[in-house]
Amino acid sequence: MNLTEEVRLYGLIGDPVAGSRSPWIHNTVFNELGLKAAYLAFHVEPTRLGASIAGFRAIGMGGFNITIPHKQTVIGHLDGLDPFAEKLGAVNTVAVTPEGLIGYNTDGPGLVSVLRRQIGPIEDKKVLILGAGGAARGIAGSLMYNGVKEVGICNRTWTKADALIRDLEIFGKAYIVDREDFKNYDLVINTTSVGMYPFEDATPVDVKYLKPDAYVCDIVYKPRRTRLIREAEATGHKVVFGIDMLIEQAVLAEQIWFSLSDEQVDRARTLLQTELMKALQPTEGEKK
Numbered sequence: 001m002n003l004t005e006e007v008r009l010y011g012l013i014g015d016p017v018a019g020s021r022s023p024w025i026h027n028t029v030f031n032e033l034g035l036k037a038a039y040l041a042f043h044v045e046p047t048r049l050g051a052s053i054a055g056f057r058a059i060g061m062g063g064f065n066i067t068i069p070h071k072q073t074v075i076g077h078l079d080g081l082d083p084f085a086e087k088l089g090a091v092n093t094v095a096v097t098p099e100g101l102i103g104y105n106t107d108g109p110g111l112v113s114v115l116r117r118q119i120g121p122i123e124d125k126k127v128l129i130l131g132a133g134g135a136a137r138g139i140a141g142s143l144m145y146n147g148v149k150e151v152g153i154c155n156r157t158w159t160k161a162d163a164l165i166r167d168l169e170i171f172g173k174a175y176i177v178d179r180e181d182f183k184n185y186d187l188v189i190n191t192t193s194v195g196m197y198p199f200e201d202a203t204p205v206d207v208k209y210l211k212p213d214a215y216v217c218d219i220v221y222k223p224r225r226t227r228l229i230r231e232a233e234a235t236g237h238k239v240v241f242g243i244d245m246l247i248e249q250a251v252l253a254e255q256i257w258f259s260l261s262d263e264q265v266d267r268a269r270t271l272l273q274t275e276l277m278k279a280l281q282p283t284e285g286e287k288k
Contacts, residue, residue, distance in 0.1 A: 009059070010039045010257065013052060014067035015042040021279075022065060025250045028275055029268045031249045033256060037062060046073065053077040053101070056121075063095045063257040068134070071105075078103045087170055088141045090134075093253040104256055107135070108142025111219070111251035118240055119187070119215050126150040126184060128177060130204045131191035132160040135219060137167060139191055144171035151178035152185060182209045190218040195226035203227040207235050215239070221246050222280055243280070 012022045018041075026039035044052045049070055054077075056064060066074050071090040075081065078091070079100025085091050091103035115122050127148050129136050132155035140151050153176040155161040161176050168174045182188070182205070194204040200223055207228070210216070216232035221242035229239050251268050256262055260268070 007036050007038050007243055008062040010037055010062050010064060011056075012039070012041045012065045012067060012167065013044040013049075014041075015043060015045050015069060015072060017043050020067070021246075022067075022250070024279075025247075025272060025276075026254070028271065029250070029254060032267060032271050033260070037258075044070070046070070049073060050077055057101070061096060063093070066092050066094065071134070076105060077101070082144065084109065084145055087145065088138065090138060092249075093256055095256050104253075105138065105142075106249045106252035106256075107138040107142075108145075110252055111217070111245045112142050112146050113141055113248050113252065114240060114244045115187070115217070118244070119238070122187075123147045124149055125186045126152070127236075128152045128154060128182060128185035128188045129191055130154055130189065132157070132164040133191065136191040137164055139189060139219075140164070140168055140174060141171050144168060144174070150175070150185075154178070154182075154183070179205075179209055183211045185211060185214060187215045187217065189222065190226075190228055193220065195223075196220045196230055197222045200227060201229065207231045207237065210237070212236070218242050219245055221276075224277070224280055243273070243276055247276065250286060 013022055020041050023039050023041050030037045030039065030178045042052065046069060071092055078094065079102065080218065081103045085103050085105040086103055090105055093104040093106050095102050095104065104171055125148050127143055129140050129151060132153055144151055153161045153164055153174055154177045164174060165174045188210055190204045192204050194202050195218065214237060216228065216237045217240035218226045219242040220226050224241055224243050232239050247269055253266055254268065255265060
């Protein structure tokens with residue numbers, strides 16, 4: 001869409017933002033749905049965050065996304081938070097409303113939405129999280145916020161796992177899990193970068209240690225079919241792809257900004273599934 005006075009601006013702020021797929025993803029949906037909007041990426045260093053937010057207010061942006069390293073520090077520049085973002089203490093989506101700038105977090109909720117559609121109710125599930133970084137925090141917090149039966153954390157550095165569990169206490173009790181207890185979990189989610197292109201030969205866990213009927217999810221989306229996913233499929237596990245979480249995070253942000261109808265949401269998901277599969281195909285690593 002050509003930039004005119006009728007087009008409202010949306011964007012991403014982070015440091016760095018080079019290589020982000022967010023502009024392509026959101027502009028693809030904007031064009032498909034006929035929304036008078038355009039999306040750009042803005043490289044904002046930490047010392048310029050406040051000035052940038054003030055500038056966004058001044059020019060009347062429609063909304064924006066937040067990526068590293070600003071997901072927590074941006075909160076001090078906003079006028080309000082939705083309940084989950086407030087509890088998590090991290091924001092990745094900001095809406096411009098009559099009440100001011102309101103922060104949301106669609107990272108974990110994006111995956112929860114995907115899980116509910118693909119595997120059904122999650123409240124009776126015991127979930128094992130592989131990793132203890134920022135992605136693990138957002139996903140574990142969202143799962144606990146939505147009432148899963150239990151969350152276990154496994155990380156190669158015990159101190160990081162312990163620190164994450166303490167961070168999650170606001171949501172409830174999580175547990176450090178050793179390999180011999182993996183078989184007790186109904187859903188296993190890899191939140192690490194292990195298996196990400198160009199290191200497709202790596203895997204965060206040998207599937208032989210998992211419960212035979214456990215669901216396996218890998219948030220890595222490049223390649224789409226990681227070694228973990230391939231080995232899980234080969235041994236009869238049902239799998240959830242990282243690309244679905246990527247898409248859902250974006251669609252949830254657009255629902256916040258535009259109050260999309262169910263039909264528009266379905267169109268956006270279908271389009272992004274098709275187009276992202278094409279975009280990722282050259283480096284899929286699926287010939288292995």
